[in-house]
Amino acid sequence: MTVNVTVTGAAGQIGYALLFRIASGQLLGPDTPVRLRLLEIPQGLKAAEGTAMELDDCAFPLLEGIDIFDDPKRGFEGANVALLVGARPRTKGMERGDLLEANGGIFGPQGEAINAGAADDVRVLVVGNPANTNALIAQRHAPDVPAERFTAMTRLDHNRALSQLATKTGASVSDIANLTIWGNHSATQYPDVFHATVAGRPASELVDQSWLEDDFIPTVAKRGAAIIEARGASSAASAANAAIDHVHDWVNGTPENSWTSAAIVSDGSYGVPEGLISSFPVRASGGTWQIVQGLEIDEFSRGKIDASVAELVEEREAVRGLGLI
Numbered sequence: 664m665t666v667n668v669t670v671t672g673a674a675g676q677i678g679y680a681l682l683f684r685i686a687s688g689q690l691l692g693p694d695t696p697v698r699l700r701l702l703e704i705p706q707g708l709k710a711a712e713g714t715a716m717e718l719d720d721c722a723f724p725l726l727e728g729i730d731i732f733d734d735p736k737r738g739f740e741g742a743n744v745a746l747l748v749g750a751r752p753r754t755k756g757m758e759r760g761d762l763l764e765a766n767g768g769i770f771g772p773q774g775e776a777i778n779a780g781a782a783d784d785v786r787v788l789v790v791g792n793p794a795n796t797n798a799l800i801a802q803r804h805a806p807d808v809p810a811e812r813f814t815a816m817t818r819l820d821h822n823r824a825l826s827q828l829a830t831k832t833g834a835s836v837s838d839i840a841n842l843t844i845w846g847n848h849s850a851t852q853y854p855d856v857f858h859a860t861v862a863g864r865p866a867s868e869l870v871d872q873s874w875l876e877d878d879f880i881p882t883v884a885k886r887g888a889a890i891i892e893a894r895g896a897s898s899a900a901s902a903a904n905a906a907i908d909h910v911h912d913w914v915n916g917t918p919e920n921s922w923t924s925a926a927i928v929s930d931g932s933y934g935v936p937e938g939l940i941s942s943f944p945v946r947a948s949g950g951t952w953q954i955v956q957g958l959e960i961d962e963f964s965r966g967k968i969d970a971s972v973a974e975l976v977e978e979r980e981a982v983r984g985l986g987l988i
């Protein structure tokens with residue numbers, strides 16, 4: 664059956680890296696036809712039309728159609744998968760509160776539109792920053808959609824951590840299992856190697872604590888800023904790739920022998936307040952995410968997780984104070 668995929672911010676740089684991969688079958692697999700619904704603001708419509716022309720020109724056998732909208736109500740109609748990429752970027756002179764407020768004006772109405780018209784099985788991935796809190800705002804505006812269908816992306820952080828650890832240990836990324844990103848998709852995130860293995864050996868035996876603290880954790884947590892500095896623009900292809908990985912695993916399941924990371928609604932596991940959208944170690948099966956339970960968390964990890972979760976609580980209080988949730 665054809666799957667309707669809504670992509671917001673379709674004319675942006677992540678959109679340009681993402682749409683062709685969705686249309687080629689990499690999001691949902693080689694047997695699933697897709698129909699794209701592109702949502703943009705009025706100023707983005709012309710560029711979205713240009714991208715749609717290029718999608719046509721690829722003659723993707725799985726692409727059944729493309730529609731373009733600037734009205735969220737129509738953009739999310741019948742959506743089975745919704746990728747919320749478009750967001751208000753932080754600009755000069757903008758305070759954190761201004762950024763949260765501007766994004767509340769986007770993600771509140773989009774949550775309402777999902778509630779009103781998306782398909783019963785809708786799965787939502789928020790990429791646009793601040794991703795966790797934008798996802799929370801959207802989720803709170805969609806009371807009829809099960810809360811666990813709203814997720815935010817920390818898969819790019821997860822993939823960045825895999826790559827750093829592989830390089831350091833001289834292993835291949837496919838040798839690494841059970842890394843975790845905890846908390847917020849921000850500089851406070853905690854990339855945790857203490858349950859990870861590299862070719863079956865505990866990662867913590869292969870790297871020392873000073874590398875973790877002085878190199879690995881800050882490199883992963885600040886990678887977004889380093890890419891902006893180097894490229895003059897934020898991560899786009901790697902962000903699109905992570906979005907594909909996230910939805911692909913959500914729908915098709917994670918491999919037996921490992922877990923991944925995703926920001927999902929907390930059920931209170933690991934002391935993360937219930938209802939926050941925070942990154943956890945997760946497995947997917949049967950189309951749902953489950954938090955990996957029973958991991959031992961030492962004092963170092965506890966402090967790092969708590970710090971990132973505290974930032975999420977602060978963001979939640981800020982949007983509550985602004986009347987956005």
Ligand SMILES: NC(=O)C1=CN([C@@H]2O[C@H](COP(=O)(O)OP(=O)(O)OC[C@H]3O[C@@H](n4cnc5c(N)ncnc54)[C@H](O)[C@@H]3O)[C@@H](O)[C@H]2O)C=CC1
Pocket residue numbers: 671672673674675676677678702703704706707748749750751752769789790791792793794816817818819820848897898899902
């Ligand atoms: N979670 C993650 O790991 C990552 C998140 N990001 C975030 O993803 C977002 C998008 O990044 P880029 O594509 O590089 O930005 P971009 O600025 O190139 O594109 C954003 C697009 O969104 C559109 N847009 C703005 N408001 C909209 C609305 N209300 N409805 C529909 N479309 C809307 C804009 O017209 C623009 O075309 C940013 O917030 C960025 O910070 C980027 C990389 C990684």
Ligand SMILES: O=C([O-])CC(=O)C(=O)O
Pocket residue numbers: 792819886887888890897898
């Ligand atoms: O900082 C940004 O805008 C981009 C981002 O989220 C990342 O690359 O992780």
